[in-house]
Amino acid sequence: MADTAVQEKNTAVKVSEPLFGKKERTLITDPLNDNNPVTVQVLGICSALAVTTLVVPSFVMAIAVVFVCAFANLTISLLRNSMPKQVRMIVQLVVIAFLVTVVELVLKAFSFTVYKQLSVFIGLIITNCIVMGRLEAFAMANKPWRSFLDGIGNGLGYGGILIIVAAIREVFGKGTFAGFKLIGPTPDYLIDTVSAGWGSTFFGWYANNGLMVLPAAALFVIGVMIWIQRSWNTKLVDVS
Amino acid sequence: MHSNKYVFLYTLVLTTVVAVVLAFLATSLKPLHVKNEALSKKKDILSAVDAKFADADDDEIENTFSKVKQFVLDAEGNILKNKNSVGKEIQAEDLDMKKEEKKAEADRSYPLYVYNHNGQDLYIVSARGNGLWDKIWGSFALKDDFRTIAGVTFDHAGETPGLGAEIKDNTDFKKQFIGDKIYNDANGEYLVVKKGGQRDFNKDYEVDAISGATVTCDGVTDMIASGMTPYFAYFKKK
Structure with missing residues (x-):
């Protein structure tokens, strides 16, 4: 983060920035892996534990966070020079809360079923540490377009993890994927583990794991994901 | 600065x-x-x-x-024909269960819907209660013996998706109610939602609870026990 700030100062001598240069691309791709807000920075864990029991709500939550993160970054970046530093946190919170309320009102008007499904979790975006973290770390020191891209990147990095964790938990916990019934003890599942047939012959031993539905499961699923990511991306391992 | x-x-x-x-x-x-x-x-x-x-x-x-035919019942099971401020008769669909719940029990109004399904009348009764985080509510369609359940629906204000919210989303949970009796004439108790181990699978008055959603499921039991009285008073008069 420190050298980004230095670079910014050097290029401040009116060099026009490309719309999608190398720097802009890394703003989007970096949070997906090397600088993932959930698995590397370990932010936003609270909501990652709570929403990830089912794939569909996680997906909508991901979209909502991308929207809020991108536009909060954009707004704060536009306001950054006029903003009094004494109250910057409060200004940031007002902007986040405003955007979240907009998301809630719009969902309630145009997609009532999704609104009902997400219920309490939309409000939880306000307290999502990733959003405020990006405002403080990036939007306060960077130009609007780059801040906007950074918001999208971080929203996607968070949302991606959310959907992966939700998929693992839903498949192993409930035997369904996005509501589609995969494996379970009744005939309407694709693999029926109880009634006679190939399903019970090969998968008769299988039972859905109730623990995966509980929040604790998300914690160790994310833990294992961090482990896998670090063993494959050695850059992240702290050598000290 | x-x-x-x-x-x-x-x-x-x-x-x-x-x-x-x-x-x-x-x-x-x-x-x-x-x-x-x-x-x-x-x-x-x-x-x-x-x-x-x-x-x-x-x-x-x-x-x-x-x-659908609509009736408004009072706490004793009488049909109410109150008018609102504009002089229009208050229909069951106009009732706000949230506001009714805040009134004293004797002053509450209860909605009753009668749906004619292939020549057979189904009586749809509603109840409201507490889940783990917030309110839960549900409607039960009863056959004309006023006991057998033909179908149910639940909803909630803020239960956890995948756990308590399953009362609304889990079709297998709701299917269990169908064919069961909401009221046990033998001992005067209403239908209960019980955890797997304690449940007697032969009984018509017990439904298997959702694992991880004990408080929400107990809420369903309580909501049925406390919300059905005015409807049964009405059924008795019929």
Whole structure:
């Protein structure tokens, strides 16, 4: 983060920035892996534990966070020079809360079923540490377009993890994927583990794991994901 | 550092702008919110009869619902014909269960819907209670013996998706109610939701609970026990 700030100062001598240069691309791709807000920075864990029991709500939550993160970054970046530093946190919170309320009102008007499904979790975006973290770390020191891209990147990095964790938990916990019934003890599942047939012959031993539905499961699923990511991306391992 | 005056002005302007925009958005979207809520209420009531209504389009819901007979009951099971401030008779669909719940038990009004399903009358009764985080509510379609359940629907204000919210989303949970009896004439108890180990699978008055959602499921049991009295008073008079 420190050298980004230095670079910014050097290029401040009116060099026009490309719309999608190398720097802009890394703003989007970096949070997906090397600088993932959930698995590397370990932010936003609270909501990652709570929403990830089912794939569909996680997906909508991901979209909502991308929207809020991108536009909060954009707004704060536009306001950054006029903003009094004494109250910057409060200004940031007002902007986040405003955007979240907009998301809630719009969902309630145009997609009532999704609104009902997400219920309490939309409000939880306000307290999502990733959003405020990006405002403080990036939007306060960077130009609007780059801040906007950074918001999208971080929203996607968070949302991606959310959907992966939700998929693992839903498949192993409930035997369904996005509501589609995969494996379970009744005939309407694709693999029926109880009634006679190939399903019970090969998968008769299988039972859905109730623990995966509980929040604790998300914690160790994310833990294992961090482990896998670090063993494959050695850059992240702290050598000290 | 900015002066205090600047800070005050800045925050004042910012909050005013945000408040004005939000107020404008909320009022301009209000008609859509009201429409969505009314429609979702009708959808909930009809899905108690048949789960297919949960996916039906708006026109079909409005059409079917216009054929449903509505009654408003008082706590003793008498049919009420109160008028609202404009002189229009208060219909069951106008009742706001949230407001009714705040009144004293004797003053509450209860909605009753009668749906004619292939020549057979189904009585749709509603109940409201507490889940783990917030309110839960449900509707039960009863056959004309006033005991056998033909279908149920549940909803909630803020239960956890995948756990408590399953009372609404889990079709297997709701299927268990169908064919069961809501009231046990032998011992005068209402239907209960029990955890797997304690449940007697041969009984018509017990339903298997959802694992991880004990408090929500107990809420369903309590809501049935406390909410059915006025309806049964009415059924007795019929």
